Amino acid sequence: LSHKETNKPLLSPPLLFDFNGEICAFKIHGLEAPFEAVVLNGTSGEGQLRARGLVDCELQKEYTFIIQAHDCGAGPGGTGGKKSHKAVVHIQVNDVNEFSPVFREAQYHAAVTEGKIYDSILQVEATDQDCSPQYSQICNYQITTTNTPFAIDRNGNIRNTEKLSFDKQQQYEVLVTALDCGQKRSTESVAVHIDVKPVCKPGWQVSRGRRWCKRQGGRKMEWSGIIKGHVVPPVSCTLRKKGAI
Ligand SMILES: [Ca+2]
Ligand SMILES: [Ca+2]
Incomplete structure (x- = not known):
């Protein structure tokens, strides 16, 4: 089941109840879930489960409910019908990568002493609101500023790639973007200001x-x-x- 899609076959294998006679309805019990089951073929007992509205994995990742098949009954209006055994349906909503990473801070500041190589000057961090690890974890950070004596690793740690000189430059600004594991990039870069201390x-x-x-x-x-x-x-x-x- 894909999130934000409706009117597509949702079950594989299809909903199938073995009955002697005709199936008139499938009933879903015990859930106010946005699903309905319709009869495709009353004779074969084949039906289809559909979403009645949008399902969103950020709101709910999983649904579990019970479904029962009803035959057409004998009396007028289908009264006196019989029901199948109860079957449990478990639905997992797949994620769509619609959220971009967002940095926790509006900007970052750090200070370094000139003439030193740092393993980590500071760490930046971005988050992502998607529901699955694939689309919500941050897989990479990148520095978009060119010709800068800084590098960043996949955990967001910024280091200097050469010794800095206070006499040469006292402050640097580095722009950083984040990518989730689905390669969706943060819509806005974050500025990292690094002061060089003498x-x-x-x-x-x-x-x-x-x-x-x-x-x-x-x-x-x-x-x-x-x-x-x-x-x-x-x-x-x-x-x-x-x-x-
Ligand atoms: Ca995402
Ligand atoms: Ca999503």
């Missing part, structure tokens, strides 16, 4: 005074400064070797 180099003044370290007693150094009008929080630095700075 590494503090003790005693080494860089880029015309944009960043520097101050000695703070002993071997600990602390960096503080203002970059392009933004006050940057102090970064702890370690003096590696006396005289090597």
Whole structure:
């Protein structure tokens, strides 16, 4: 049975009750389900089960109900008829891939330290409202931004493919899409903003005074400064070797 389809043969093998005489009706019991059974051939006892309306696997995945065949009876108007044994019908509604993956967040932010390769800078996540694993699980994430020093794996983990330099670029924007396992792509990409933080180099003044370290007693150094009008929080630095700075 395919979801959102009606008036198609639904049972295989067809509904078939073996009777002596004629079958006048099939009755469905114990369910307010959107199904009906019609007699195709009263003599052979063949019938067809149909959906009365739309069935939607996102609303209900399975139906189970009982069906009985009624003969035409002997009296006027078919009274005094006999019924077959009760047969159980189990219907599973197949999924249609009508939903696209949607990211949990409207956008993502992360910060990395320059000069490092990260296994995972951050993880993005998309979900999908379809009812089956095939059409609701996310099988792949892709970065659509070209010439970017970032890559993404199938679990949504973003990593950098090369060491980043604060002096070269301080912020990156990467666009990411998600694909469900039926290859349906998210209708909207999500933006991932990645800030590059400078590494503090003790005693080494860089880029015309944009960043520097101050000695703070002993071997600990602390960096503080203002970059392009933004006050940057102090970064702890370690003096590696006396005289090597
Ligand atoms: Ca889907
Ligand atoms: Ca669906």
